[in-house]
Amino acid sequence: MTPIDATATAVARRRGPSGRRARAGRIFVAPNLTAVAVFMLFPLGFSLYMSFHDWDMFSPAKFVGLANYRSLFAEDPLFSIALRNTVVYTVGTVLPTVLISLAVAGVLNRKIKGIAIFRTIIFLPLAVSSVVMAVVWQFVFNTNNGLLNIILGWIGIDPIPWLVDPKYAMASLCIVSVWRSVPFATVILLAAMQGVPENLYEAARLDGAGELRQFVSITVPLIRSAVSFVVVISIIHAFQAFDLVYVLTGRNGGPETATYVLGIMLFQHAFAFLEFGYASALAWVMFAILLVLTVVQLRLGRRRAAQEERSWA
Amino acid sequence: MALLPTACSSDDDALTFFFAANPEEADARLRVVDAFQRRHPDIKVRTLLSGPDALQHVSIYCAGGKCPDVLMAWEFTYAGLAERGVLLDLNTMLAHDKTFAAELAADSVASMYETFTYNGGQYAFPEQWSGTFLYYNKKLFAEAGVRPPPGRWDQPWSFGEFLDAARVLTKRDRSGRVSQWGFVDTWVPYYSALMFGMNNGVPWSDPRMNPTHLNFDDAAFIQGIQFYADLNNKYRVAPTASESQSMSQTDLFTSGHAAMALGGHWRYQTLERAPDLDFDITVLPTGPKGHAAQSNIGTTGLAIASSSPRKKQAWEFVKFATGPVGQAVIAETGLFVPALRSAVGSPDFAKAHSRIGNMAVLTGGPAHAEGLPVTPAWPKIVALMDRNIGPVLRGSQPATSLTYGLTPKVDEVLRTP
Numbered sequence: 001m002t003p004i005d006a007t008a009t010a011v012a013r014r015r016g017p018s019g020r021r022a023r024a025g026r027i028f029v030a031p032n033l034t035a036v037a038v039f040m041l042f043p044l045g046f047s048l049y050m051s052f053h054d055w056d057m058f059s060p061a062k063f064v065g066l067a068n069y070r071s072l073f074a075e076d077p078l079f080s081i082a083l084r085n086t087v088v089y090t091v092g093t094v095l096p097t098v099l100i101s102l103a104v105a106g107v108l109n110r111k112i113k114g115i116a117i118f119r120t121i122i123f124l125p126l127a128v129s130s131v132v133m134a135v136v137w138q139f140v141f142n143t144n145n146g147l148l149n150i151i152l153g154w155i156g157i158d159p160i161p162w163l164v165d166p167k168y169a170m171a172s173l174c175i176v177s178v179w180r181s182v183p184f185a186t187v188i189l190l191a192a193m194q195g196v197p198e199n200l201y202e203a204a205r206l207d208g209a210g211e212l213r214q215f216v217s218i219t220v221p222l223i224r225s226a227v228s229f230v231v232v233i234s235i236i237h238a239f240q241a242f243d244l245v246y247v248l249t250g251r252n253g254g255p256e257t258a259t260y261v262l263g264i265m266l267f268q269h270a271f272a273f274l275e276f277g278y279a280s281a282l283a284w285v286m287f288a289i290l291l292v293l294t295v296v297q298l299r300l301g302r303r304r305a306a307q308e309e310r311s312w313a
Numbered sequence: 314m315a316l317l318p319t320a321c322s323s324d325d326d327a328l329t330f331f332f333a334a335n336p337e338e339a340d341a342r343l344r345v346v347d348a349f350q351r352r353h354p355d356i357k358v359r360t361l362l363s364g365p366d367a368l369q370h371v372s373i374y375c376a377g378g379k380c381p382d383v384l385m386a387w388e389f390t391y392a393g394l395a396e397r398g399v400l401l402d403l404n405t406m407l408a409h410d411k412t413f414a415a416e417l418a419a420d421s422v423a424s425m426y427e428t429f430t431y432n433g434g435q436y437a438f439p440e441q442w443s444g445t446f447l448y449y450n451k452k453l454f455a456e457a458g459v460r461p462p463p464g465r466w467d468q469p470w471s472f473g474e475f476l477d478a479a480r481v482l483t484k485r486d487r488s489g490r491v492s493q494w495g496f497v498d499t500w501v502p503y504y505s506a507l508m509f510g511m512n513n514g515v516p517w518s519d520p521r522m523n524p525t526h527l528n529f530d531d532a533a534f535i536q537g538i539q540f541y542a543d544l545n546n547k548y549r550v551a552p553t554a555s556e557s558q559s560m561s562q563t564d565l566f567t568s569g570h571a572a573m574a575l576g577g578h579w580r581y582q583t584l585e586r587a588p589d590l591d592f593d594i595t596v597l598p599t600g601p602k603g604h605a606a607q608s609n610i611g612t613t614g615l616a617i618a619s620s621s622p623r624k625k626q627a628w629e630f631v632k633f634a635t636g637p638v639g640q641a642v643i644a645e646t647g648l649f650v651p652a653l654r655s656a657v658g659s660p661d662f663a664k665a666h667s668r669i670g671n672m673a674v675l676t677g678g679p680a681h682a683e684g685l686p687v688t689p690a691w692p693k694i695v696a697l698m699d700r701n702i703g704p705v706l707r708g709s710q711p712a713t714s715l716t717y718g719l720t721p722k723v724d725e726v727l728r729t730p
Contacts, residue, residue, distance in 0.1 A: 056397060057372070057376035058375070058376060058397035058398060058399060059397060059398075142558045142559050143555035143556070143558050144555065144556065144558065144559055145558075145559040146558075159555075161554075161555045163558075164553075164554045164555045164558070164707075165555075165707075251366070252696050252699045252700065254699060254700070254703065255554075255703050255707075256700050256701075256703045256704060257700055268696065271369050271372070271373070272366075272368075272369060272692045272696070273692055273693055274372060274376075274393075274397075
């Protein structure tokens, strides 16, 4: 307990009713804290512990020091492939997601009749389970009878083997992932856009700024923190991709290594090869990468905000 | 009795039995379980149907301390479980049951029995021969005027004869789109490709048990794999992965859109139910370097979990299903090609397969079959094969690329699993 907490408790003890309230508060919070400890802190700690062991779930774990991390970085050629694929998948998901959701949120932010219906429709993918969605998209990507190739056929494009050919498999995954991420990003951005004061737009209109100019010069700068949040969350989601890939292109991240991302690699080592120590090491490497990315991104965001404040001053 | 795809419960004393089956097979499997319960009313059996990945499914059960008492075991994957101490060495039970041991020894097919002999222990008893062969559509053969393929393993047909038949039996409509395929594959393509390598005179590995090398660098083996890949890329008599996306290859055969289908007995229950499908079975074709037509010692068996608290009851169940009594029931239901000689040669087995003319392909299968590698590293080998044979099957790389692309990786995994 920190000194401040201790003082607060002492004060609370002296004050009878508020002390009881504080105690009651702790009791109410206790179940949640227990759940966090049991289902989050313990597994996290356990996986960190296991990452230094060789463990197949059946035999006793054997301490191997940093061997799992060493073989991941130095000996496993698939790690670099998985990392590259994950970066491609992340960039291929996050960039289009942010651009599309900015545009969609911009359109949905207008006050026109029936906009509520469009808002509902655009949020629908958010309510569908990833696995169900992936199965539906399998039909869409069917080479000979899929909806996408039928539509492409109308404009004279030959059938594309979306999920079968390594050249197209990653692009297919990104398309589905973007389709899935846009609603969430749109919700956040739309909420932020609705918080932009109307008088700024009025002033801009009086100065002769068009819709696009208003969007670029007023809306986007003022929702920067929301955009930053969307980017961070999207990167984290994309980096941890697993369910979509597993259903769309199989448990080995095929064809060949085209969609072999870190999530698939982790699952394969843990549940197909029963190398839980190695999989735990990989999980912590993924965590470290995400942590670094997020910190860098937040620092950049803060620096940019500070520069802007200075330039306005 | 209901199939329970859920976790084992310890709230009663039922014997838990884990197995995999397609929906058509599951009915017959339950009839075998029912037959056991009629003979052993004191032993209650709870069935656990596996999900799509049986090894993963059972590993999770066992690692979680809820290992089913009796487990179906596969030739490719049981070694990993045996190595980890999950499976009981059945020799410990056989030592106390001399009568059954003698019965089993007299009636077993050695190559199948030995498939489950690993590092000196016996980790399962074979329940079926699940080797591969070809189904063919008799009507389509007759309509095209193609001579029916051979009906016995000692009457081989060549890669060339097989290809000629497949070419004649592949039909295209006016737009050039294929309306009927000469050949489809209802098994796993990279395994099937290796069957063609094997039928060109080279086994997958030598020795079979704990190999340190697979023959992906053998010219004849590679030639067989290349022939299989050419069936869709060069000769266009078989559908590519894209072409079978909208209809599975099994469905292409059952609906009369394919003349020959590679598969095993596990497809029989499905094909038997297909209306208007007049089919028979034949042997796999033999390559120019092959000495004889060969299938594989595909087999599944029954194992007992070493942690089972009901070993006695489990032993009774395993004895029943893999011994003469249960094998006779298996023969009669048509569930499998039984592992015991007495059952496979029984009139009941022939009666249960009345739609098959060439019964010698089934009954003579185990005697004309080569064993497949048994190693605890198999899941890793499969992942490597999937990744490296893919480009060959797609036609973007020749099979010779496997020599330098796949062989060193496979050998490294085999040496240090």
